[in-house]
Amino acid sequence: MKLVSEHNKISLAECRKTLCKGGINYSDEELIKIRDWVDNMADIVLAVVEKNGVEEMNEIIDRAKRNETESS
Secondary structure (H helix, E strand, O other): OOOOOHHHOOOHHHHHHHHOOOOOOOOHHHHHHHHHHHHHHHHHHHHHHHHHOHHHHHHHHHHHHHHHHHHO
């Protein structure tokens, strides 16, 4: 189930303000793809939290951080 509807998405102007810094620029198409990906990830996170609770999500984040540290 999509938790972020089209009318609740942040605007491209807000995406641009957040993402286009330090000389990095994105086209509208790229910003839409990034925004949609972030929305999808948010839906996944919310689904995990709803199903398993916050502690499960914290464990997933901790595991990812450990894996990142080990691979560095």
